[in-house]
Amino acid sequence: MGFGLATLGYGFMLTYNAGGGIFAGILLAYGFFLASRLNKHFMKASVSALFLIPHSVLLLLFTFRVLNEKDILLLSSISRTVFYCAWLITSYYYLMAVRDIAIENSAIKLKNKAINRLSFTTIFLFVAVLMSIFNDFVPSAMLSIWIIMQYIVVIVNTLFLHSCFILITTEALDKKERQYFADEEKKQREKRKKRDGD
Numbered sequence: 001m002g003f004g005l006a007t008l009g010y011g012f013m014l015t016y017n018a019g020g021g022i023f024a025g026i027l028l029a030y031g032f033f034l035a036s037r038l039n040k041h042f043m044k045a046s047v048s049a050l051f052l053i054p055h056s057v058l059l060l061l062f063t064f065r066v067l068n069e070k071d072i073l074l075l076s077s078i079s080r081t082v083f084y085c086a087w088l089i090t091s092y093y094y095l096m097a098v099r100d101i102a103i104e105n106s107a108i109k110l111k112n113k114a115i116n117r118l119s120f121t122t123i124f125l126f127v128a129v130l131m132s133i134f135n136d137f138v139p140s141a142m143l144s145i146w147i148i149m150q151y152i153v154v155i156v157n158t159l160f161l162h163s164c165f166i167l168i169t170t171e172a173l174d175k176k177e178r179q180y181f182a183d184e185e186k187k188q189r190e191k192r193k194k195r196d197g198d
Contacts, residue, residue, distance in 0.1 A: 002034025
């Protein structure tokens with residue numbers, strides 16, 4: 001289904017400062033691509049997840065001294081803004097997809113949770129984009145609070161993705177099983193009709 005990979009990918013966001021965004025981007029993109037069979041919004045989340053990768057590549061190049069601080073200054077500012085925009089768009093579309101699936105299946109609790117996560121994540125990441133753009137004007141105390149909040153957002157969304165993985169996958173498997181038994185019953189009826197006709 002892809003939810004397992006996406007959950008693992010979102011978990012890697014905790015290590016994005018150490019280059020974990022590379023794995024996050026790849027796993028989220030592939031996981032949401034697989035999930036796009038369930039809802040078209042997952043495909044948009046998949047494409048936007050790929051834009052998480054450049055900033056993490058840049059961080060790794062800086063860590064291994066391939067680039068120096070002077071080279072990375074402007075690039076880092078641009079790539080960080082792209083990173084937060086990509087994270088915002090990816091989260092928005094994946095949560096919209098979950099909301100749509102919940103509405104289709106009359107899962108009110110899941111729909112409400114998706115809307116809550118959507119509001120919380122969108123507000124936080126929108127502020128993160130603004131802080132990334134106006135980085136020089138942000139007080140250091142606010143940066144510390146924002147970093148802690150960032151980890152909270154990642155953990156909350158990773159746990160939510162995991163619960164979606166369990167709920168939606170179980171629902172999909174139930175549907176497949178019901179369809180399988182319905183098909184088998186239909187085949188048996190057709191066989192009986194043939195046998196009785198002979």
